[in-house]
Amino acid sequence: MAKKRFFIALFFTLFIVTGSISYAVVGNADTELERINNELRKLEQQIEREKMETQESEQELKAVNQEIKTTEQELKQVMNKMEKTGKEIEKFEREKENLTLQLEQLSVKLEATQFRINQRREFIDARIRSMYTEGQVSYLNVLLSSNSISDFLGRMDNLVMLVKQDQRIVEQNKSDQDQVGQQKAEIDSKLAQAITLIRNTEQLKSDLKKQENEKSIMISSLSERSEAIADISEEQEETLIRLASQQAKLLKQREEASQSKKAFGTGGNFVWPFDRKYPITSNYGYRTHPITGEKESFHKGIDIGAPGGTSILAAGSGSVIIAQWMSGYGNTVIIDHGKGIWTLYAHIRMNGIKVEKGEQVKxxxxxxxxxxxxxxxxxxxxxxxxxNEEAQDPVSYL
Incomplete structure (x- = not known):
């Protein structure tokens, strides 16, 4: 009887202990799930913040690159103006040389004209001195002293010719002086105009040179800013990758805590991500960046050329951990295949992502x-x- 009571007591003791352990395990599992879910929520918020910062960096980079492009176009216009201005200066210099030569030739001509004027003046002065020495004789006395009609007419013709000769000398002197003065004034005006144009165009060229220097400095500064933003974008991409890794680990922990079995792939044996063989246009490894032109830029994957809208296929079964915009990658999908193996699919067209984060794909x-x-x-x-987050050569996995 006592033995029977002992087994009954032992049974109830075991029942109570087992029940306590079960409730403790369940309670611990619930606590662990709650902890993991809280961490996942915080991580998702951090991912969203990183995503917004990445988009802001990309927008800033796009704006800076556009400003560089605009400034380069402005610099090109300035240099074209400088070239045109340089040709104008050369043209004005040639005009200046031509006008200077004309002025020298005119000076020679002016000396010859002045020589003729001086000769005429000496002739007139000689006649005046003769008239003064011999006494003033009127044209009337000369005519009245004629011996005959024919002598009178002869003297009249001579007097008329003398008067006309004096008149021509005076008129020629005045015409020569006026002509030379007019030509000299015209050439002086053109020469002054040419000098002014040369001075103005040289000042314009100096101003354009200053603009060229300013534009070059601006392009250099903007290029440095562009490189800095690109570095930030790359760091943000790596941060998103790291956060995605943490998220994948937490999801796995949650699955284990909830004892939910998920179907994962082979972790390395992948199929071609298209239903046909498209060419590889850029291999994994170092290359010249097709956009920035940076030498020895490391390419973390392969580029496969395919028409826009072509269906992209999962290389292996797994869980989608990223299905969103990722900075320079554009629209991106990342699949976790288990055993630390991921595949990443980038530059997906707008509205071209056909899966969601957390979805299981085959x-x-x-x-x-x-x-x-x-x-x-x-x-x-x-x-x-x-x-394990490190980029590998995809070809060795296909």
Missing amino acids: QGQKIAEVGSTGNSTGNHLHFEVRE
């Missing part, structure tokens, strides 16, 4: 469509494989 399932968003020069798929 190998060969359509997840997106080819586009050219983000830092892209044309329609293609940028495909990456990452192992």
Whole structure:
């Protein structure tokens, strides 16, 4: 009887202890799930903040690059004006040289004219001195002293010729003086105008040179700013990758805590992300960046050229951990295949993402469509494989 009571007591003791342990386990599991969910919420908020900062950086980078393009166009216009102004200066210099030569030739002509004027003046002065020495004789006395009609007429003709000769000398002197003075004034005016034009164009060229220097300095400063923003964008991309990794780990912990089995892929044996073989247009590794022109820029994946809108297929089964815009990657999908293996699909066209974060996808399932968003020069798929967040050569996984 005592033995029976002992087993009954032992049974109830075990029942109570087992029940307590079960409730403790369940309670711990609930607490762990709550903790993981809280961390996930915080992480998602941080991802959203990083996403907004990344978009702001990209917009700023786009604005800076546009300003660089505008400034380069302005610099080109300034240099074209400088070239045109330089040609005008050369033209005015040639005109100045030509006018200076004309002025020298006119000076020679002026000396010859002045010589003729002096000769005429000497002739007139000689006649005046003769008249003064011999006494003033009127034209009437000369005519009245004629011996005959024919002598009178002869003297009259001589007097008329003498008067006309004197008149021509005076008129020629005045005409020569006026002509030379007019030509000299005209050449002086043109020469002054040419000198003024040369001075003005040289000042314009100096101003344009100053503008050229200012534009060059501005382009240099903007280029440095562009590089700095690009570096920030790259850091933000890496931050998003790191946060996505943390999110993937937390999701896995939540799955384990809730004892929910998820189907993951092979972790490395992937299929081609298209239903046909499109060419690889840029391989994994170092290259010249197609947009920035940076030498020895490391390409973290491969570029596969395909028409816009072409269906992109999941290279392997797994869980979607990113399905959103990611800075230079543009619209991006990242799939976690388990065992630390991810695949990344970038430059997806607008409204081309066909899966959502947290969705389970199967190998060969359509997840997106080819586009050219983000830092892209044309329609293609940028495909990456990452192992423990480090980029690997995708070709070795396909």
